[in-house]
Each structure stands twice: as C-alpha cells, then as structure tokens.
Amino acid sequence: AQSVSQHNHHVILSEAASLELGCNYSYGGTVNLFWYVQYPGQHLQLLLKYFSGDPLVKGIKGFEAEFIKSKFSFNLRKPSVQWSDTAEYFCAVTRVNTGKLIFGQGTTLQVKP
Amino acid sequence: KAGVTQTPRYLIKTRGQQVTLSCSPISGHRSVSWYQQTPGQGLQFLFEYFSETQRNKGNFPGRFSGRQFSNSRSEMNVSTLELGDSALYLCASSLGAKNIQYFGAGTRLSVL
Numbered sequence: 001a002q003s004v005s006q007h008n009h010h011v012i013l014s015e016a017a018s019l020e021l022g023c024n025y026s027y028g029g030t031v032n033l034f035w036y037v038q039y040p041g042q043h044l045q046l047l048l049k050y051f052s053g054d055p056l057v058k059g060i061k062g063f064e065a066e067f068i069k070s071k072f073s074f075n076l077r078k079p080s081v082q083w084s085d086t087a088e089y090f091c092a093v094t095r096v097n098t099g100k101l102i103f104g105q106g107t108t109l110q111v112k113p
Numbered sequence: 114k115a116g117v118t119q120t121p122r123y124l125i126k127t128r129g130q131q132v133t134l135s136c137s138p139i140s141g142h143r144s145v146s147w148y149q150q151t152p153g154q155g156l157q158f159l160f161e162y163f164s165e166t167q168r169n170k171g172n173f174p175g176r177f178s179g180r181q182f183s184n185s186r187s188e189m190n191v192s193t194l195e196l197g198d199s200a201l202y203l204c205a206s207s208l209g210a211k212n213i214q215y216f217g218a219g220t221r222l223s224v225l
Contacts, residue, residue, distance in 0.1 A: 034213075044203065044216040084133060090156065099146045100169040101214060103156035 002027045006091050006104035013081050014112050021076040021107050023091030033074040034092040034101070035065055044090070050074065061085070083113045114142065117217035118204050131192040134220045138185050138206030144168075145187040147179060149223060150201040159202075162187055163209070189221075199217045199224045 007022030025031065035047040048059025055067040065076045075093060091104040118137040126132050139143050146169075147159040159169040162181035181187045185206070191198055201221050205214035 036216075043218045045206075046213055046215070049213060085142075094213075098169055099144050099161040099163070099214065100158050100171070101148070101156075101205075102158065103148075105155045112142065 002093065002095070004091055004093050004102050004104040006079070006089075006107050008107045009105065010108045010110070012110045012112065014025050015083055016080050017053075017111075018086075019076070019078040019081045020091055021091075021109075023074045023075070023076065023104055025072050025093045025102075027072075027093065027095065030096045032096060033065075033067060034094075035059065035063070035074070036074050036090045036092060036103075037087050038090065038106075040089045047076070047089070049098045081109070081111050081112045085109060086111045117204055117215055119202075119204050119217040119220050121220060122218065123221050123223075125219035125225060126194050128194055128196060129180050130194050131190065132194060132222060134189045134191075134202055134204075134222075136187045136189070136204030136217060138187070138204075138205075139215055142208055143185050144207045144212075145181055145185065146147075146205045147187070147189050148203040148205065149173075150203055150219070151199075155172075156203070159189065194224045196224050198222065199203055207210075 004025045023047045033050040036044045037047045050057050051066045054071045058064045063078050120135045144163045146161040150156045161169040165181045176192045179189045201219045203219045205216045207214045
C-alpha cells in the first residue's frame with residue numbers, strides 16, 4: 001500500500017536557522033508530490049508541488065523542495081526560517097490521475113523569535 | 114473567487130446518531146475529496162467524487178458514505194456515530210484528478 005513517511009515529528013528552530021524536513025514515499029509508479037502547510041487556526045494551504053520536469057521546485061514564502069526519484073524522497077527546505085513559519089507541515093503524494101492524497105503524519109515546526 | 118466552503122463548522126452529536134456534512138467546492142471544480150484529521154491517525158483519505166461518481170474510496174467502514182450533486186456540491190454522511198469518529202473532517206476540491214486540491218476550513222465533529 002502507498003505510504004508517506006515524514007522523518008521529524010517536532011522541530012524547534014531559532015529564527016534565521018535553516019530548515020530541512022524529510023519526506024519519503026513508498027510507491028513505484030509515477031506520482032505527484034506536494035507539501036501542504038497548516039498555520040495555527042487556519043486551513044491547509046499548498047506550499048509547493050511537483051508533477052514533472054525540474055526536480056527542484058520552488059513554492060511560496062521562500063520554500064523549495066527537491067524530488068529525488070531514486071530515493072523516493074521529496075524533502076522540504078528553507079534557508080532561513082521566520083517566526084511566522086511556525087506551523088504544521090504535511091508531505092503528500094498521489095498516484096497520477098487520482099485525487100487520493102496520501103499524507104505523512106505531519107511535522108510541527110516551532111520557530112523561536 | 115470563493116474558496117471551498119464547509120458547513121457546519123462545528124457539530125456536537127451523541128453516540129448512535131447520524132450526521133451529514135456539506136461541502137461546496139470552488140466554482141468550476143468538479144472533483145471533491147474528503148479527509149478525516151485526528152491527532153492519532155493524522156490525515157486520512159475517505160473518498161473522492163468526480164461528476165457525481167465515487168472514484169476512489171479509503172479504508173473506512175460502510176458507516177461513512179458520501180455523494181456529489183450535479184452542481185459538484187458534496188455531502189458526507191456518518192451513521193451510527195462512535196466516539197472515535199470525533200475529528201476534523203476536511204473537504205478539498207480540484208479541477209480534476211491531476212490538479213491541485215484546495216482545502217476548506219473543515220467541520221469539527223465531536224461525538225459525546
């Protein structure tokens with residue numbers, strides 16, 4: 001069965017520190033990959049997506065992610081986090097041509113000012 | 114353009130009752146998916162509808178059902194509620210299966 005694993009459940013960083021959140025998925029076919037963010041009290045929002053092409057994708061608010069097919073990974077990065085990045089981050093995958101998103105368990109990021 | 118609208122936002126029910134949740138997708142979106150979010154299990158896929166047809170189904174018991182209307186609005190029904198059904202139920206809409214899913218704010222269901 002398809003699954004998504006996020007390496008870190010809870011990350012605490014100081015402002016200006018660099019961020020990398022790990023995500024691995026298990027599915028051998030072609031997939032679409034996503035990172036969603038849920039700020040406190042708000043709904044899920046798309047940070048970035050990968051469908052095809054350049055494996056390095058850029059999203060909103062300075063986030064980027066790299067798809068490494070050989071490692072089944074889609075890690076999220078940001079060079080310098082801000083207090084406003086405090087949120088829960090979810091990696092998700094779908095098989096191509098389905099609307100069934102499989103989510104990782106989420107990573108809570110706390111940024112200290 | 115209005116986002117995905119879910120009603121009601123909050124709901125309190127007792128065990129054994131049934132509940133219906135509603136989702137209005139973004140205008141023009143034909144695909145609606147439902148998810149359950151709990152602290153223990155995270156975000157789990159319930160089902161997906163496209164053009165009034167259920168296209169995918171997650172691993173939930175038959176007490177969980179849904180439907181989609183010709184205007185793409187969708188409802189989710191849970192019968193014979195159990196305490197474990199307490200969760201945030203999220204609806205997402207997209208233009209089609211290949212497109213990005215946009216989420217609503219959710220309906221928080223508490224079963225007492």
